[in-house]
Amino acid sequence: xxxxxxxxxxxxxxxxxxxxxxxxxxxxxxxxxxxxxxxxxxxxxxxxxxxxxxxxxxxxxxxxxxxxxxxxxxxxxxxxxxxxxxxxxxxxxxxxxxxxxxxxxxxxxxxxxxxxxxxxxxxxxxxxxx
Amino acid sequence: xxxxxxxxxxxxxxxxxxxxxxxxxxxxxxxxxxxxxxxxxxxxxxxxxxxxxxxxxxxxxxxxxxxxxxxxxxxxxxxxxxxxxxxxxxxxxxxxxxxxxxxxxxxxxxxxxxxxxxxxxxxxxxxxxx
Amino acid sequence: xxxxxxxxxxxxxxxxxxxxxxxxxxxxxxxxxxxxxxxxxxxxxxxxxxxxxxxxxxxxxxxxxxxxxxxxxxxxxxxxxxxxxxxxxxxxxxxxxxxxxxxxxxxxxxxxxxxxxxxxxxxxxxxxxx
Amino acid sequence: xxxxxxxxxxxxxxxxxxxxxxxxxxxxxxxxxxxxxxxxxxxxxxxxxxxxxxxxxxxxxxxxxxxxxxxxxxxxxxxxxxxxxxxxxxxxxxxxxxxxxxxxxxxxxxxxxxxxxxxxxxxxxxxxxx
Numbered sequence: 001x002x003x004x005x006x007x008x009x010x011x012x013x014x015x016x017x018x019x020x021x022x023x024x025x026x027x028x029x030x031x032x033x034x035x036x037x038x039x040x041x042x043x044x045x046x047x048x049x050x051x052x053x054x055x056x057x058x059x060x061x062x063x064x065x066x067x068x069x070x071x072x073x074x075x076x077x078x079x080x081x082x083x084x085x086x087x088x089x090x091x092x093x094x095x096x097x098x099x100x101x102x103x104x105x106x107x108x109x110x111x112x113x114x115x116x117x118x119x120x121x122x123x124x125x126x127x128x129x130x
Numbered sequence: 131x132x133x134x135x136x137x138x139x140x141x142x143x144x145x146x147x148x149x150x151x152x153x154x155x156x157x158x159x160x161x162x163x164x165x166x167x168x169x170x171x172x173x174x175x176x177x178x179x180x181x182x183x184x185x186x187x188x189x190x191x192x193x194x195x196x197x198x199x200x201x202x203x204x205x206x207x208x209x210x211x212x213x214x215x216x217x218x219x220x221x222x223x224x225x226x227x228x229x230x231x232x233x234x235x236x237x238x239x240x241x242x243x244x245x246x247x248x249x250x251x252x253x254x255x256x257x258x259x260x
Numbered sequence: 261x262x263x264x265x266x267x268x269x270x271x272x273x274x275x276x277x278x279x280x281x282x283x284x285x286x287x288x289x290x291x292x293x294x295x296x297x298x299x300x301x302x303x304x305x306x307x308x309x310x311x312x313x314x315x316x317x318x319x320x321x322x323x324x325x326x327x328x329x330x331x332x333x334x335x336x337x338x339x340x341x342x343x344x345x346x347x348x349x350x351x352x353x354x355x356x357x358x359x360x361x362x363x364x365x366x367x368x369x370x371x372x373x374x375x376x377x378x379x380x381x382x383x384x385x386x387x388x389x390x
Numbered sequence: 391x392x393x394x395x396x397x398x399x400x401x402x403x404x405x406x407x408x409x410x411x412x413x414x415x416x417x418x419x420x421x422x423x424x425x426x427x428x429x430x431x432x433x434x435x436x437x438x439x440x441x442x443x444x445x446x447x448x449x450x451x452x453x454x455x456x457x458x459x460x461x462x463x464x465x466x467x468x469x470x471x472x473x474x475x476x477x478x479x480x481x482x483x484x485x486x487x488x489x490x491x492x493x494x495x496x497x498x499x500x501x502x503x504x505x506x507x508x509x510x511x512x513x514x515x516x517x518x519x520x
Contacts, residue, residue, distance in 0.1 A: 017499070030504065030505050031505075034505060045439075045441075045472070045478060047480055049435075050511075054195060058188070060191040060193075060194040060195075061184070061188060061190040064184045064190040064217065068214060071211030071212075075335075076209070076335065076352075076468055076470065077210075078208050078466060078480070079206070079208075079209060080206055080465050080466065081197055081201030082201075082435075082513055083201065083513075083514070084198055084201065087198070087514075088435060088514075090437055092468065092478070092480055109407070114512070115420050115421075115517060116511075117437075119507045121441050121505050121507055122504070122505050124476030124478075127505060175348060177309045177350055177377075177379070181305075181382055181387065183384070205466065206338060206465065206466040208338050210336065213383075215384065217384075218305060218381070220307055220338070220350060222340060222348070239277070244290065245291075245294060245382050245384075247380070247381055249309060249379040251310075251375050251376075251377055253311075254311045254313070254342055254343070254347075254348075314451070314455060314458055315455075317451075318448070320451040320453075320454040321447075323450075324477065325444060327471055328474055328475070328477070331471030331473065331474065334471050336470055337468070337470075337471070338466055338467070338468050339454075339467040339469060341457055341458050341461035342461075344458060347454065347458070
């Protein structure tokens, strides 16, 4: 590896708070493995975060119906009443990447949803011993 | 304490799986202290469990609106999609007994709710060292 | 039905806030049906509420290990950090009554748990059309 | 705007499933506003996803202690027992970006955590009418 590249890498990871290179490599490898599960359409865990205003007519009911149509992919849904208007829903999904992604896109795309974000992680099975 | 009463108590707690009397006394005292917090209208934690069918028109939206009107008493709401029809909601409330009880009664009493149950526990503050 | 019994019933349900007898009957029947599922050891939903102090050595780890040994009966676990010392865990279980009850008893009986309470509801399947 | 840029944009958003440009612009604006809240260190909502093996000695207890030290920033924590070994924790945080970020970095950086991911959303207040 060229010395210059390694120097830049060391500067970056120091900023991020890593103590040494091997810790940073470990995290790079894990992120790579999670990414690989997505690419291979393996079973993954998705965490979908939504913010919406419950005053939009029928929105809560519509979001609930949509989730029930695919309840086999949804492990749980935590709802936080942020304030008088705003709802936060954090939906935990499990399934093949393509199924989780397409259901999430439909939920985020529902008229009235203010913001949606989908993040991914591993089911842990492909990360043993890493 | 009369011997007969103690004998009956020992038989009961053996059935429940207690190893000895002092363990059983400890639990009796704790339940008494939680009950006392309810009676004194102290701040308590309530856990409200609901089962309903999301196909009832507007039910999800109505339950959500009702909770937002009192969001300051609701810590979180976990929604499990039990099957294609049935929703489970487990709502964690915190507040004075009277407030938690009256909000829960309104939620359980909503037309379309199949079953509701409210249980109580302590915020832990009055159980230190027990 | 004897008139005196019905009079007493009407007074009780008025105190509870019921508008009329048929609403109160409906709830009695539902509670009876949930109770019947328990008696018949059918599949039910249990909600287990725990309060404990996370400073007790190894308690969090022990509770987590115990739950993983029976993860097939646990749908989700919501943890609220009540204050600097006190933890609230609300564990949603699904399974035959005997399995849910015995796992809950072991969790509640763990040394260091301040208070535990198990409540039950239906999976909704046996309450359709009620 | 140069025609070529717009053409490329239209191709991209068609792939993502947007019906028209204005929907895509709306989402771009919202993401920009969420990003601005982070840059200005405003109050935001963070959702931290962790996967770990509960067999690592003391890991559950350590993660729990760490969260209690900052319980005022944590709204709730949902724990899913993925299988006999793997735990999924989804922690909902609220606070200034810098506080949420530094607590999350400490949790993710704990030895034994297999994978961690932090995503952000708005508290909804700065997205009204968008």
